[in-house]
Amino acid sequence: MTDPILLSETRGHVLVLTINRPERMNALSPDLSDALIAAFVDAGADPAIRAIVLTAVGDRAFCAGADLKARAQQDAEGKPFQPLLSRVQRYLFEVVYETVKPTIAAVNGPAVAGGMELALACDIRVAADHARFGLPEAKRGKGAHFANVMLPRMIPSGIAYEMLYLGEYIGAEDARRWGLVNRVVGRGEVLNEALRMAEAICRNAPVSLRRMKETAIRSNGLPVPAALRLNEGLSPYSSEDRVEGIRAYIEKREPVWRGK
Template sequence: MLDTTKPAPASQDNPFVRYEIKDHVARITIDRPDRRNAIGRDVRRGLIEAFADAAVNDDVWLVTLTGTGDQAFCAGGDLKEKDETARANKSIVVPMTGAYRNLYETVLETYKPTIAILNGGAYGGGFELAMACDLRIAASHVKLGLPEAKRGMGANFGSTLLPRILPRAIAMEMLYTGDPITADEAARWGLVNAVVPKDELAARADALINRIVCNAPLTLRRYKHVSVKGWDMPIASALRLDVGPNPYLSADREEGVRAFVEKRQPRWTGR
């Protein structure tokens, strides 16, 4: 098979975030295992730049996010870095402020399918990253939680989104106690799509990726636009949203119908 791997654009050259595009899939990896893939300044910047590129890159039809190793998907904010910042009498970045876009909004507003591949624990900002993705597949040893109440932090994104994903009482218990839940508990509440043995995680994630990326890319983008922008709207209003590409008038719609009639696989062009 022809190797279609593409290196990250120069703007995404970051020592802690790996970014590659292959077969229409952008694979983003937090590569900071010595800090349990924690989100420091460089990681935050690298993730924002990678997702921002994937969002507008026509060669990307789907985006995945994972971490290096099997100990942590992402341990959340880099508390050592925050402590060093406080000791230097400098201000940390307050949510929804600063020179860069909000990281979790950037992921949520990447209008293509996004999958968090949870190779290890996801805590605090790492759990928020996973929640910002559309789908989540977890290794069986994974735990997820928002320990901000134990650290005097705020979980700005998580406290907004978690009660929309989980039953409110379950979400509020997680927020108030700061206690994590297991991958199996998360699956029971619909927070993750699948729980698999850690040695099967990569293969099972690839199987899910292939089931999605074989479909019409314009339709996938349309679904993402409507599902995010119409989330809290009345149905009548959401049905009238004019967002994203219009698959009904696309060449891919003609190709999809013709391929069905001719009993062959469609050849999508994204137009």
């Protein structure tokens, strides 16, 4: 029996998803993409899950992007390429980006092409010090569609265009300097740091976290007056968690969140 391509483990209120294709540098096969989509959709609907950590097996790669050997075989067989937004299933990076729970990419090694886009789709990125980030799509005749949209919104546009146009890689410290990565830690420590952050997130009110995530996503690109009038999901201001949070602060104890 072969090992699953995506490992799933729940630690308290944190869901840890681990890509398990080390023999292919954790590249994104169609089956792996489908498994990731299903896992993120399910986690978004599960009230027991308050944060998601995404990582990969080993330290050779977080994700090498699309499985080009599989794509080359499909090209040889004459199978047409289906545009990412024209497929039956949802677009993987869009699913991760729109997940209503906080997401952390624990980048345990190089994140390349679609692997970098997968990390970009998460809210927070923690990288091992040997990780590298790159978008070589221009060298492969591909498109980097998600990165084209997201990268210039996340880092200075000149740096984003340089990465896109040249297809060259940057190291973890440069990624942190440009704001692409939140934290850089030693090899083998990336998952521990991501879990520490996720557990700290889970100590906060679930209703507040969801409102913050949904408002941030939905307001992206809107004029400020329109963004301020968004009312996404359950309001923390009228929630039981808000009452509990204030009471716990006054009583000098840890709050007991109910998520409503």
